[in-house]
Amino acid sequence: MKIYNEIKEHLTMKRVVQRYGFEPDRSDFILCPFHNEKTASLKIYDKSFYCFGCGAGGDMIKFVSMLFKIGNSQAAVRLNEDFALNLTDRKADRSVYMNYVKQKAKEKTELKAYRKEYLSKCDEAKALRKILPPKRGNNWLMYAGAQARLDYLENYWFVENRWR
């Protein structure tokens, strides 16, 4: 859980409790939000907390997760946002990036196939144009199929499919 460590590197326990409305006294104690008390017995350390009244303790992620009754990962997200840290989970980033690479490779393969088909259609049309239109005296029926194919290529296929 790399992002937890990064959050802890960027923040202090004191900043976290202050952000959520607690003001540590001169000895860095606050009133414990996890049990009822009149004198502050929750001690704020640099990166952690401990309550001498009820025994609650842990790091800043734990504090936020207990305070808002949310899970650790939600607490991390909340700290990330509330302090505008803009930290991202590198592992999540990597999988997003890998998907991007895969998608690009797929598009490249598809484009290659598309171009191959386009070029083969060009060759086909070129070959058809060479024999069309039939010269006088040729048997028109023989060329009917070729003419229909050329019409299809020129008036439909090349109109629908552009060179990419």
Ligand SMILES: [Zn+2]
């Ligand atoms: Zn307590």
